[in-house]
Amino acid sequence: MIFNERMETLERKRLQELQMERLRATVKRVAERVPFYREKFEAMGVNPLEIHSLDDVASLPFTVKKDLRDNYPFGLFACDRDEVARIHGSSGTKGKPTVVGYTKRDLENWAEIVARSICLAGGRPGDMFHNAYGYGLFTGGLGLHAGAEAMGATVVPVSGGQTSRQITLIQDFEPRGICCTPSYALNIAEEMQRQGFDPAQSSIQYGIFGAEPWTDEMRQALERVWGLKAIDIYGLSEVMGPGVACECHEEQNGLHIAEDHFYAEIIDPETLQPLPEGEFGELVFTSLTKEAFPVIRYRTGDISALTSQPCSCGRTTRRMARIKGRIDDMMIIRGVNVFPSELEAILLTVQELAPHYQVVLSRDGALDQVELHVEVLQELAIASETETLSKRVGHMLKDALGVSIGLKIHPPQSIARSEGKAVRILDKRN
DSSP states (O other), X not given: OOOOXXXXXXXXXXXXXXXXXXXXXXXXXXXXXXXXXXXXXXXXXXXXXXXXXXXXXXXXXXXXXXXXXXXXXXXXXXXXXXXXXXXXXXXXXXXXXXXXXXXXXXXXXXXXHHHHHHHHTTOOTTOEEEEOSOOSSSHHHHHHHHHHHHHTOEEEOOOSOOHHHHHHHHHHHOOSEEEEOHHHHHHHHHHHHHTTOOGGGSSOOEEEEOSSOOOHHHXXXXXXXXXXXXXXXXXXXXXXXXEEEEEOTTTOSXXXXXXXXXXXXXXXXXXXOBOOTTOOEEEEEEESSOSSSOXXXXXXXXXXXXXXXXXXXXXXXXXXXXXXXXXXXXXXXXXXXXXXXXXXXXXXXXTTEEEEEEEEEEEETTEEEEEEEEEESSOOSSHHHHHHHHHHHHHHHHHHHSSOOEEEEEOTTOSOOOSSSOOOEEEOOO
């Protein structure tokens, strides 16, 4: 399964007809089988039989993460429990985990979608594929695993952590592809260098990185240290898992959405009104083929934009812009909206700094305080060097963002590393 030409190069009109057909079936399914949606439809006066165009999606109710928690564990399932082949969910760090389910057909569709994503990244049958995403309730590990097998790759299911073992397996098995979070890929490379090895001399030619927002500057850092092509993949468990969208290695300019399985919108997070193509707002997804856990207009909280512009790879699916950040990660610093990804883009241009940082939020009386913690690559010899670097980086941040941010420079290896998603914001206000 290298390239699903029948679906990925489908003429736009035919693709939209397919989406419309599948949207009607999904709305009918949840109206009949999920009390939550049936009550929502009735309250809003929505008749599932009166969905006549894709524009009618705007008349349907939104779904948010709280709805999943309120209906924990299986209240939003649209099939009998004995039809559910697998359960995934969130870590539940903020209370009850969010729980999602998959029928056998859901898992087959998901594997095909991820197989397409790996091909988008430059993967091919016969590849040795190093999977350093975490396995378990998190969808990353098992999602990429099944997709790689469906594509015809040999999967190394190493999971996250045990960085020294990761390095040994990369050296001994010589994988062509790797997948993990971008921050963990940098951690592996850093440890390889500490052990005296050059990551760029490894066998790896492409990396599929996701599960956290990352910038083009991070891409350049990954490609420089590893000598690979760094590809962005997107997904979330509530919608399916990884593979909802993925960049192509030809352009690396926006993530192709698997539109035969998902309908995407961009809305204004304040007014909840749809935004035109090219404008950044909150990304919203409606699943079109899921049986166990269909979602209607799920508000992801991720900030992106959509485009229908043709891509040189030949695929006709719409693309979404790289995730700019999350609505709940946006910081308001003296009236200016700032995302961690904007800080990252600036910091990664400073040669003296390592690609590891944290934003620490605290409170002084009624005022919120923001301090950016960064790390130098090599110990600075004298205090004046630290002061000079701090002033230079401070000026760069002020020029780019229009607001001053407190900066604290740390010695090498002092900011905590992550073997999964990097913790970019440390909130000490509570």
